[in-house]
Amino acid sequence: MYVARLALHDFRSYPEVEISLGRGPTAFIGANGQGKTNLVEAVDYLSRLDSHRVSSDTPLVRATADGPAERAVVRADVVRGERTALLELEITPGRSNRARVNRAPLPRVRDLVGILRSVTFSPEDLALVKGDPSDRRRFLDGLVVLRAPRLAGVKADYERVVRQRNTLLKSARNNRQVDLSTLEIWDDKLVGLGGELVSARIALLQDLAPHLGEAYLTVAAHADAGRRDVRAEYRSSTDIGGAVAPHDVTEALRAGLADRRKDERDRGVSLVGPHRDDVDLSIGVLPAKGYASHGESWSLALALRLASFTVLRDDDEDDPVLILDDVFAELDEGRRDQLAQLVAPAEQVLVTAAVADDVPKSLLGTRFQVDGGSVTPDE
Structure with missing residues (x-):
């Protein structure tokens, strides 16, 4: 199982962003506060309808100069075997959230849980x-x-x-x-x-x-x-x-x-x-x-x-998507290497780090630079 495409609208710090992903490790590199954790949080939230950072939906919707946006939208193409499913979630604080799979509305938003499965490591x-x-x-x-x-x-x-x-x-x-x-x-x-x-x-x-x-x-x-x-x-x-x-x-x-x-x-x-x-x-x-x-x-x-x-x-x-959110800075070199050896074979590993040197080489894989809400491939 892996996420092939992630698109966000008014989610956290992102007015709009869309990125293509693939199997294996992907690293999002950027200074603190630039939005790299917001990307992997969106994947994890789509999996569990729960955030590893906050206990309510309100902080997930982008704050603007005129107040919070009306809603946030998370979309992802999820590949499992030979099949691809488009998952969509509308997050509207104070009202019922809505979910769709392949454009078809789900009767209950919690029916989305488990279609995409993830395991997140974080501080x-x-x-x-x-x-x-x-x-x-x-x-x-x-x-x-x-x-x-x-x-x-x-x-x-x-x-x-x-x-x-x-x-x-x-x-x-x-x-x-x-x-x-x-x-x-x-x-x-x-x-x-x-x-x-x-x-x-x-x-x-x-x-x-x-x-x-x-x-x-x-x-x-x-x-x-x-x-x-x-x-x-x-x-x-x-x-x-x-x-x-x-x-x-x-x-x-x-x-x-x-x-x-x-x-x-x-x-x-x-x-x-x-x-x-x-x-x-x-x-x-x-x-x-x-x-x-x-x-x-x-x-x-x-x-x-x-x-x-x-x-x-x-x-x-079937492998869940593995998310390693800024954990390597917290670990000594020995634990970094041991963790990297364990998770590198997973079908998809999403990593965030402030500097590339914090990430073991086996997990750098495809790299994106995250800077002020801009997410660009690191050629």
């Missing part, structure tokens, strides 16, 4: 190890949705249920006369949707496990040779035992809600469910967060992305 990935639980939940959910796009709807429905349930609990906390008879309806929805989401997350971690340790060893190379046992284990907000199947997880969540009923009413918030869960990352016998060095944390974050790439490729024997 923000350090948060996977050092950041909050929400960073790790976002990583898991982004990947489970790419593997099974229908889970985008499950996730959206679950988040809506949690908001509605929290509103009811908050009202009950502030006013003990509030009728909580409808809480059981929200409970049923929460545990049903939550069970499916948690089950998918656990299955994902099980599939990642064998690739994670191997990727960590390869990226870390000699630097961390004494600490080889890397693990990623799911930590639920309630006791789910060894449950993996959606029905079993659902019943465990139901029992957890019953146990925390008083606490939830006292605090006015939902305390059980996938929105409260985390992933415990460890290197050796110690948790990575708080104990891993900066280099070890980077190696683990990169290993999580590399394992993700392998799992997605194994799902249907």
Whole structure:
């Protein structure tokens, strides 16, 4: 799988830009703030309907002297095997986005997810190890949705249920006369949707496990040779035992809600469910967060992305697009070379860097110079 053409209209810093791409590595070189990350962000957003940089759509639409543009448009020709599909996405903050495939409108914009699949490495990935639980939940959910796009709807429905349930609990906390008879309806929805989401997350971690340790060893190379046992284990907000199947997880969540009923009413918030869960990352016998060095944390974050790439490729024997957004400046020479060796064989690798010297030669490939919104081939 690869992107053969990318066209942007009022996306981030670009009024208009169109570039042709091919298989293998492509490097976008330019000083900070010139727009190179905006290009690869557009590819990643078209894949997942989520940005690795921001949590809302508003910053994606170009700001002009008269205020933000009305909408942003991202178009890409995506080649998979012998077939090419034109993907189009209109991003309109405050209104519903719209998507088309081969000019035909999709009934729901989330139906676009997974047609183009990408895995992105970026400086923000350090948060996977050092950041909050929400960073790790976002990583898991982004990947489970790419593997099974229908889970985008499950996730959206679950988040809506949690908001509605929290509103009811908050009202009950502030006013003990509030009728909580409808809480059981929200409970049923929460545990049903939550069970499916948690089950998918656990299955994902099980599939990642064998690739994670191997990727960590390869990226870390000699630097961390004494600490080889890397693990990623799911930590639920309630006791789910060894449950993996959606029905079993659902019943465990139901029992957890019953146990925390008083606490939830006292605090006015939902305390059980996938929105409260985390992933415990460890290197050796110690948790990575708080104990891993900066280099070890980077190696683990990169290993999580590399394992993700392998799992997605194994799902249907097709390489996702690999995006390396300004990561080489963050790595020492040894980790740069190890990462380059691992990703160079991918069908398409998109790289951004401030200077070409930061990019290993095996990944320079086709080069574009990015300067003030202008993207020109580097002959």
